[in-house]
Amino acid sequence: MAEDFSRRSFIKGASLGVAAGYFAAAGLSSTALYKQVMPAEKLNQTDIGEVKALRMKVISETSWYDNNVLLNDLKGAGGLLVNQYTIPWTSNGVAAGYNGNNAGGFATYIEADLMDGSTKRILLDTGWNPAWMEKRFIEEGVAEKLAKKQIDYWIISHEHFDHYWGLEATLKYNPNQDVYVPKGFYTEGFDLLKGKAFPKAQVKNDFPHKGKVHVMDSSKVNPLFPGAALMTFDMPIICRVFGEQAFVFNVKDKGIVLVTGCCHMGIITYMETVRKKIKGGEKIYAVQGGLHISPFEDWDPQYDDLILALNKYGIQKIGANHCTGFIAVEKMISAKLPVVTGTKRNMTKRDIYLGNGDTLAV
Ligand SMILES: [Fe+2]
Numbered sequence: 001m002a003e004d005f006s007r008r009s010f011i012k013g014a015s016l017g018v019a020a021g022y023f024a025a026a027g028l029s030s031t032a033l034y035k036q037v038m039p040a041e042k043l044n045q046t047d048i049g050e051v052k053a054l055r056m057k058v059i060s061e062t063s064w065y066d067n068n069v070l071l072n073d074l075k076g077a078g079g080l081l082v083n084q085y086t087i088p089w090t091s092n093g094v095a096a097g098y099n100g101n102n103a104g105g106f107a108t109y110i111e112a113d114l115m116d117g118s119t120k121r122i123l124l125d126t127g128w129n130p131a132w133m134e135k136r137f138i139e140e141g142v143a144e145k146l147a148k149k150q151i152d153y154w155i156i157s158h159e160h161f162d163h164y165w166g167l168e169a170t171l172k173y174n175p176n177q178d179v180y181v182p183k184g185f186y187t188e189g190f191d192l193l194k195g196k197a198f199p200k201a202q203v204k205n206d207f208p209h210k211g212k213v214h215v216m217d218s219s220k221v222n223p224l225f226p227g228a229a230l231m232t233f234d235m236p237i238i239c240r241v242f243g244e245q246a247f248v249f250n251v252k253d254k255g256i257v258l259v260t261g262c263c264h265m266g267i268i269t270y271m272e273t274v275r276k277k278i279k280g281g282e283k284i285y286a287v288q289g290g291l292h293i294s295p296f297e298d299w300d301p302q303y304d305d306l307i308l309a310l311n312k313y314g315i316q317k318i319g320a321n322h323c324t325g326f327i328a329v330e331k332m333i334s335a336k337l338p339v340v341t342g343t344k345r346n347m348t349k350r351d352i353y354l355g356n357g358d359t360l361a362v
């Protein structure tokens, strides 16, 4: 009995990664040896089906224009844990900004061709500055698609100001558009959707939402349509935000394509979760969106390990931008990772990554 108990405890510990640490400490950290002595990992994978093809167009990856202005706003408000709705964000006099406003925003437009020949259209996020986002929505045809009710899914990755507060740009064109948010949204987020203003943070919504709000369950695979699912990660994020969701697509003959907003859960956690929970998740073909490695252009030696780890996944295309950070992209290129370059248009600052108006097709 005692022996059975200790064996079960050991296996339970192994599933939590305790045994991996034990083996490493004991000098048995090689993967081959680890696999020989450890019981096979039990995977609980969901078959999400397949799509035929996928196109991700960057509407805006420029969340703010001047890093120093944003960092000063955060510092002046009391640091990284302060409630975003209470921060007086700088909205004028910024030389690099859009009409002097430091706020830009993040949004991606996705088209998925299904196996039956139909196409699903998705808007991921809605940016920060409604004027900037509306301009980009008009330029890329998103405004027209919203008005014609051609957007099948409006997904909000997380509640951060730069992904969510530009919601007027979407709701102006279709206030009835259903929205999908991750579990963990705060009351302020739902109130903003309904039309409440937060003057201190200079965020408002003059186009109250009239559609359905879907709060996506966490720690689960949430299927959207054949070949597409959302995964929600529970975690506290800076500026008092909680939880983020991201896409998993399975593209026929290619493999898994991950599309993110900010990826606050960490790209390795994201890929490992997909490997465990999605059928075919061990073959990640492409990653697109913000990877949150060096958003403020600081670098820590531990991030070099992350770049090395990324190299082991066999990814074929990396369309990373936004909070990935210039330094992180440069390091990826040096490490010969398949970074997709862009055209440096529409206020995107560099051409070394997929920028505003650029498309990654799979
Ligand atoms: Fe972001």
Ligand SMILES: [Fe+2]
Pocket (backbone or CB within 6 Å): 158, 160, 262, 264
């Ligand atoms: Fe974020």
